[in-house]
Amino acid sequence: MAIIKVENLYKVFGKEPKRAIEMVKKGYKKDEIMAKTGTTIGINNVSFEVEPGESFVVMGLSGSGKSTLIRCLNRLIEPTSGSISINDKDITKMDKQELSELRKKNVSMVFQNFAIFPHYTVLENAAYGLKVMGVVKEEREKKALESLEAVGLKGWETYYPSKLSGGMQQRVGLARALATDPDILLMDEAFSALDPLIRKDMQSELLELQDKLQKTIIFITHDLDEALRLGDRIALMKDGEIVQIGTPEEIMMSPATEYVEKFVEDVDRSRVLTAEMIMKKSAAIIHYPKDGPRVALHRMKENDISSIFIVDKQNRLIGIVMAEDALTAVEKNETSLDTIIQKDIPTALPDTPLKEMFTLMTGKNLPLAVVDENYKFKGIVVRGTVMAKLAEGGNAND
Amino acid sequence: MIDFFIPLEDWINIGFERVSYFLSPFLRAASGFLGTLIDGFETLLLWPPEIVIMTVVALLVWWLANYRLAIFAFVGLLLTAGLDIWAPTMSTVALALSGTAVSLLVGIPLGIFASQSKVVERILRPIMDFMQTLPSFVYLIPAVMFFGMGKVSALVAIMIFAMPPAVRLTTLGIREVSGEMVEAARAFGSGRWQTLKDVQLPLALPTIMAGVNQCIMMALAMTVIASMIGGGGLGNVVLRSMQTLNIGMGAVGGLGIVILAILLDRLTESISKKMKKD
Known part of the structure; x- marks a missing residue:
């Protein structure tokens, strides 16, 4: 039973979304639509399903629509048409109240530039989701502490984020996302701003955590290595469309299009150890x-x-x-x-x-x-x- | 050549008469409230012996800022007493600070409101421009018409002049908070109000404090002009010196205002610095 089910999702930025979607369906190219209607196609007819406990990686170059896609999953960006079901409920039809509940309880997010609050301590940051939920102070601090411990930040509770390194700041971001015990973790290029060594560590730790917690993870990245390492399945995006979905092995073995092939080749030729x-x-x-x-x-x-x-x-x-x-x-x-x-x-x-x-x-x-x-x-x-x-x-x- | 005439002057005069008649109960209530505010404040400052006020102010400044500024405050106030302008100085403090308080009370919520809605901002913006650039003498007249000569009119004039920076800088500060922070708060289910309270306002605080500082400075500057409609205080000293061509008296009054300006400016500056550190 899929926990996330996305069907025929479109996102159009601009003033004439309906006309733009009609044009996409008739097979017009992105540039032609841009020229005629002044709208940009962010996501073009995307459908996929994610199983509970799965790590689903969405990979693509910048501008491919992957960040837009992940924001549609908690409606930080409103999809133009199509449906997104989470736990069998269509979130595109939710009102403000239901949506807020969804964000509090089911789906949490980790951001590329950490987006942790500079005026809160590490503990207060980790407890933020619980605070929004209205959990009393004692209890939310207890839970936040547990989640800080899980990401290896025990002892840092009273510090302010500015005293922490990038890697540690993102651990705070991760702790904040885990503290509410959500079913789904949205990770938007979560490790892209970190330097390679720290990044590798964070990947390992995420894998370890995932082993214990078994969350459903949607992970956005532009890096194939990261995708191969973290993903149970990988979706490759280009110009707002998903060009291929498969296990890392499938993607490497039989790239579906030239675009995917280039991605994969790139790795083999220039970057592999000799x-x-x-x-x-x-x-x-x-x-x-x-x-x-x-x-x-x-x-x-x-x-x-x-x-x-x-x-x-x-x-x-x-x-x-x-x-x-x-x-x-x-x-x-x-x-x-x-x-x-x-x-x-x-x-x-x-x-x-x-x-x-x-x-x-x-x-x-x-x-x-x-x-x-x-x-x-x-x-x-x-x-x-x-x-x-x-x-x-x-x-x-x- | 030009054969048309716009009787704007008459329109405004007639309009004002009607409006002030229509508004008079409301105006009287507002006038009563504002009058009590200033008078109360002034009495509070003038009733105790001078040395008590000096000491209390110095201690307060020490607590809010640092000992150096506290010394300056004490010496500065001592100087005003020595120059025999203690009473007008306190009166100016009461007027400027009440004016600031009212301006902030109205200005900050307006600024917050404008940050949340593009429409409100678009409406407020030209009004703010108007308030700031209109020569102050122009609105001294309607202020007097509505509230009569005296401190309340002076306070209204101060409000018109000093409120725009508070509104603008509040809006700016909130708008400047990075989109990612707001997104993060929203991603955890925060509503608009909670996001504002938890994230945007605290992060905008340094900018809002700059607005408060501006507001105080402009209020102080306006007290001088407002003396023409009965604002009293140091402005009145300056005004009288102008009328009697008494250079010495003008210098003394000016010095009093400069001392207040420096004190209030440094004080708000170091308060906002302290806030940043925390």
Whole structure:
């Protein structure tokens, strides 16, 4: 059962909304309508449903209508036509009173520039929604405290927002939104004003919170990484229309239009990590044929590793030796590595992207050697690094 | 060439006569109220010994602002007593501050109202322009016609002159509160009135305080002109010095007004600074 159901939603800014909608339905383009009626189409025939507990991300460039859309969901902006049902009630037909109730109890919002009140303390800010509801002071402060604790701001209650960093201010914004215990959380580019590191933290914390609270979240963003990370499903918007809705996987695998494809490609080509960026350059190696199994074993012990790469005099990669094999060779009193070198090993070029490295490594319990076109040894990439980077989202700008 | 004549003068005269007749019960009531206000205030300031007032004012200023201004207040008031203008000074304070109080009482609600409705603002704006730019002598006459010579007319003249900045700056302050703040309040279900009370007014307070400061300054300036219709006080000292070409007396009266102006200006300034800090 969907908690939010949007059907054929239109928003037209300007004086002749009806005529503009007629024109849209007849297939006129945005610019033509603008020229003829002086109106702007903010949202053009948008329909979607969101399930309870789902994180639904709306992604698009600026001007795509995503901020207008989210404001229609609590009617901060009045939709021109279409219906929006929340908990099976059409909110477009609600009167002032009902709408106010909806905003107090069911839907709360987190803003891009935090929009927390500078003349209130952190606690008063977090309690604001409850104050509007008319909850008595003691009780609202108790609830606000709980919600501040949930976002990690315990101990900051008496401070004024100006003393807080951007990340902390947005935590206050989040606490304020959670304090009323709404079903739905509207997050309008909530993390866009934060610097990348803090942003990443906030995303993680939101995911953790969501794990516990299971709210329905509508999250607006212009950032694909954020969308992929937070969204159970993603809707892509362009010029007021939704061009594709799907799981992150679906969006990445089969972009519906060129627009989506560009979004997705952009990420793959320029921003994904490559082998060169995550490899260890000063890795321990041994030289063939100069070094024998004893040297190999010694160097592995020294560096606390269980295998070691072998290069020739020109620094070209020959293969790898495992610690067990070297030990056996030493016991057999052999002096050469010839019998124990494994030559058939996976290698990556410096510009091999992270995802490919992962494929190369699956099924083999070996580190990956990075070599250039001439097979010269550049460095090694260990399994743990690849996994860690993949888990973080695998992007170079973090 | 020009063969038409607009009898505006007659129209206004006849109109005023009718209006003042029609309004007379209301005017009498208003006059009574305003008169009591000023007289009460003046008596309060003049009845105790001078030194008591000086001390109370200095302490009040110390509490509201800082000790330096408190010293200035004490010394300044002492000076007026020494210059033998204590009574007119207190009378001017009573007139200027009652005028300010009434102006704010009417002006701030009007400003709030105008901030909530474009229509109201559009109507109020030209009226405010009119009130501010009309030469003050012009409305001294109708003030006298409605309320007679005396302090009440002076107060009305002050109101006309000093109210516009309070209205304007209140509207401006509320309009200046960022849209996001208002949106946030509304997103949590706040109605118009609650948004105004919780968010817009507190955030507009510094600007509104600037309006209060302006209002006081203009009221003080107007007390001088209002002395011509019986406003009394320091204005009267200045007026008499003009009539008798007594430069010395003019300087003394002027000095009294300057002392009051500096004191009231710094006082409101430091009150609004304190508000900002909290």
